[in-house]
Amino acid sequence: MKINSHYTTIQRTKFFHTFILLLSFISASYLNPDSMVSLILLYIVFMLLYIILKRQHNSFIKKELKYLQNRDSLSNFYEEHGCYVRVNKKFKINYKSKDFINLFKNNGISNIEENFLDILDRHVKNREIIRTITQSIKKNHPFKGLIELKIKNIPIYLDIFIYEISKTPLQESEYIVLCNDITKHVFTERELKNHFLVDSLTHLPTRLKLLDDIKNIREKHHLHFDTLLYIHIDSYEEINEFFGIDIGNTLLKKVSIWLSKNLPTSNSTLYKFEHNNFAIFITDRFGYTSLEKYLKKITTNITKAPIEARNTNFDISFTIGVSRDREDILKHAYLALKEAQRSKKSFKIFNKKFKEEKKFLQNIETNRMIKNAIKKNLIIPFFQPILNIKSNKIEKFESLIRIKENGKIQKPNDFLEIAKRSKLYSDLTKLMVSNSLEQLNIIKYPISINISIEDIVDTKIANFILRKVGQHKYPHFITFEILESDKIENYKKVETFLKKLKALGCKVSIDDFGSGYSNFEQMLKLNVDYIKFDGSLIKNITTNKENELVVKTIVSFAKELNIQTVAEFVYNSQILDKVRELDIDHAQGYQIGKPMPLAQVQRKLN
Secondary structure (H helix, E strand, O other): OOHHHHHHHHHHHHHHHHHHHHHHHHOOOOOOHHHHHHHHHHHHHHHHHHHHHHHHHHHHHHHHHHHHHHHHHHHHHHHHHOOEEEEEOOOEEEEEOHHHHHHHHHOOOOOOOOEHHHHHHHHEOOOHHHHHHHHHHHOOOOEEEEEEEEEOOEEEEEEEEEEEOOOOOOOOOEEEEEEEEOHHHHHHHHHHHHHHHEOOOOOOEOHHHHHHHHHHHHHHOOOOOOEEEEEEEOOHHHHHHHHOHHHHHHHHHHHHHHHHOOOOOOOEEEEEOOOOEEEEEEOOOOOHHHHHHHHHHHHHHHHHOOEEEOOEEEOOOEEEEEEOOOOOHHHHHHHHHHHHHHHOOOEEEOOOOOHHHHHHHHHHHHHHHHHHHHHHOOEEEEEEEEEEOOOOEEEEEEEEEEEEEOOEEEOHHHOHHHHHHOOOHHHHHHHHHHHHHHHHHHHOOOEEEEEOHHHHHOHHHHHHHHHHHHOOOOHHHEEEEEEOOOOOOOHHHHHHHHHHHHHOOOEEEEEEEOOOOOOHHHHHHHOOOEEEEOHHHHOOOOOOHHHHHHHHHHHHHHHHOOOEEEEOOOOOHHHHHHHHHOOOOEEOOOOOOOOEOHHHHHHHHO
């Protein structure tokens, strides 16, 4: 209802109730009482209707004024801060901001006195967007989207937001169309993307571009099987390390040129992957026989064509993994490459029987399991008893890491190597130390905890361990077992850390002693309290005289230094008897007891 027609209705109502009042006075002497009452009631009805309409009219006026004030405030705000137009439901422009006028005029659109959709219709690249906007408005839904306009073959990108502004019953629907020119941002994003899609050294497309190309070809050819070659330059790391990065880069450029000239088909594309890896994506139908012939050709020919760099000829060889699968083509080519390297072949074509695929998938699942265990703190210490040979009593327990997932206990052999490769090992160490010390508060019995040289030289982990031990009630119950490394390079840092541990009351042991770089000098320099023989020396000690001699020598030397000895892998009574015979101080293994959770330890101690 328009405001003028509403006002006319009010005036007519007022006229009728006034007319009835006059009629009542004039006819009072002629009408009977019943007719008079009816006339008065009719008057009252018209009077009440007049009052209601009058109040309604005043309310409409207030709402209209408030709406106009809000609209003007909004208009003033956008006039200062934004590029917008106000349009009606048919998109006829009611108002244009200065920024809106300048945006279109600066881009060569002079006629903007018309319908907003007509402007878009003349210049928009994708006409489907107009239909989408119209449908959104019909359903009273706001619209937000990116629109590409083509003006004199120059693309303009507008981020459009359309929504209905508050209205009154006296006004028709009106919409705000916000237009944000993001052309510069779009071009910047494209330049950035192109930077990652093209290798700066060889100017070849990268792995990301290959992924885009694989996706596009799959959308066009649903049943087409393509071929991917994953090419690795052998011994490149050694060349790069010995001759320098400049020589290495020169070789990569020249290899890329050589491969470009030796592509298998006209519809083949060469890509540069990270480090010394390339890939060839073949979108032609390429038969198995032709593929094998090509692989033999390039792996043979590259060895016959030394690459020259700074007056030096370098012999180059390739190892190639190939996949011809519809799905996971890149992953399978990589697995084929790994299989070729493992079997020391020049190339391998992916076969689902490869063990690498299963191992690859298992590693992914193990990595997920470790991350989940760290996130939910599912790291659980199991405790294996250590027997004092002389007293024949359990003297302490070694805290061994376990992961509990879905009710199953995962042993360290199942996840530690993956944790090291995926850089999750330090998180496991911290949780293992924290949880072991918490459980020490419960059992109040000596325990030993394993740490590595890598943990000690990592300042964050080392400080974490020292802080935790410093806050603990029973530091004199703690022994830290250090896994013997092939070589301790930073003796000073390791020695300083161990001195701090011993100052707090802890003891120190060298674990797996006798494996790798067995060095008596370590015992002297690190001032350890225990050495634990490597299991490989103990498990065959009853049948291997050399092992027995090595252990006997170490025991004799340790006693001279007043260092306690521990034999692990004592899994039967014969080995335990031999350990007693050699005067080893402690024994650990299945013959003594298997690793057990906290509850079993408590029962054993009680």
